[in-house]
Amino acid sequence: MSTHILLNGASGRMGRAISNISSDYDCQISWPIDLGDDPTDGINQCDVVIDFSLREATLPLAQKCGEAGKPMVIGTTGHDPSEKEEILKATSGIPVVWAGNFSTGVNLLFYLTEQAARVLDSSSDFDAEVIEMHHKLKKDAPSGTADRLLEILKDSRGLSDDQIAHGRSGLVGERPLDEIGSHALRGGDVVGDHTVYFAGIGERLELTHRATDRKIFAAGALRAAKWVMGRPSGLYSMQDVLGLVSSTR
Numbered sequence: 010m011s012t013h014i015l016l017n018g019a020s021g022r023m024g025r026a027i028s029n030i031s032s033d034y035d036c037q038i039s040w041p042i043d044l045g046d047d048p049t050d051g052i053n054q055c056d057v058v059i060d061f062s063l064r065e066a067t068l069p070l071a072q073k074c075g076e077a078g079k080p081m082v083i084g085t086t087g088h089d090p091s092e093k094e095e096i097l098k099a100t101s102g103i104p105v106v107w108a109g110n111f112s113t114g115v116n117l118l119f120y121l122t123e124q125a126a127r128v129l130d131s132s133s134d135f136d137a138e139v140i141e142m143h144h145k146l147k148k149d150a151p152s153g154t155a156d157r158l159l160e161i162l163k164d165s166r167g168l169s170d171d172q173i174a175h176g177r178s179g180l181v182g183e184r185p186l187d188e189i190g191s192h193a194l195r196g197g198d199v200v201g202d203h204t205v206y207f208a209g210i211g212e213r214l215e216l217t218h219r220a221t222d223r224k225i226f227a228a229g230a231l232r233a234a235k236w237v238m239g240r241p242s243g244l245y246s247m248q249d250v251l252g253l254v255s256s257t258r
């Protein structure tokens with residue numbers, strides 16, 4: 010039976026990409042909504058809600074989904090820690106798949122970065138840096154994917170948020186080992202490139218993923234929507250959907 014979806018941000022680039030392939034996943038975008046639309050009726054009637062809109066739009070939608078007990082897939086990025094906390098609070102009674110990147114390749118990049126970071130830890134003399142590039146219309150930086158890569162590196166090295174250097178300029182001095190560099194490039198129509206560097210003395214490891222088509226995120230989001238229905242309440246990642254790890258909450 011077809012899955013009926015309320016899609017928030019339906020007129021955007023990702024919204025259109027999801028609508029274009031929804032029938033391939035036996036899904037119908039029965040409530041395509043965007044800025045200014047009231048989601049209440051759609052939330053009550055749909056099977057699952059997908060959000061690919063703007064950072065400010067996620068919390069009010071999450072509150073309505075929490076009240077209605079509707080499963081949710083969140084693809085929107087750029088939320089700060091307090092917004093994330095509020096969204097998690099609002100959705101504590103429903104199942105949610107929340108991912109900064111829904112592509113299979115990027116979730117494998119997360120996994121490989123975890124493995125590499127375990128070997129090339131802070132005692133190894135390898136400097137870790139993350140570079141990402143996206144199209145010039147992207148509104149937040151660093152990307153949700155880069156944020157997740159930085160979090161993996163930060164946790165594996167026992168560092169704090171203020172040890173992440175977002176760009177460097179001026180007389181910054183020698184690079185300390187207990188620092189992770191983060192750099193965001195913007196231009197043209199780049200769908201999404203991410204590289205994690207482990208730079209040692211005499212050698213360098215680079216893990217790169219390049220997205221060339223938004224279809225990969227759209228396919229992952231629809232796959233997550235089918236997967237999340239009927240799950241126990243809690244926060245799930247795309248790695249859960251792909252069977253790479255167990256639940257994070």
Ligand code: NAD
Pocket residue numbers: 017018019020021022023024042043044045061062063064065066083084085086087108109110111112153226
């Ligand atoms: P976009 O700017 O093309 O589309 C966003 C849409 O949201 C627009 O149609 C806009 O009108 C709508 N919108 C804005 N405010 C809204 C509101 N209050 N309520 C409802 N709709 C609202 O952006 P995009 O490229 O489609 O990306 C959307 C989001 O998804 C961004 O946060 C982006 O970073 C993220 N994204 C995530 C992934 C992933 O895999 N998780 C992949 C690509 C993009």
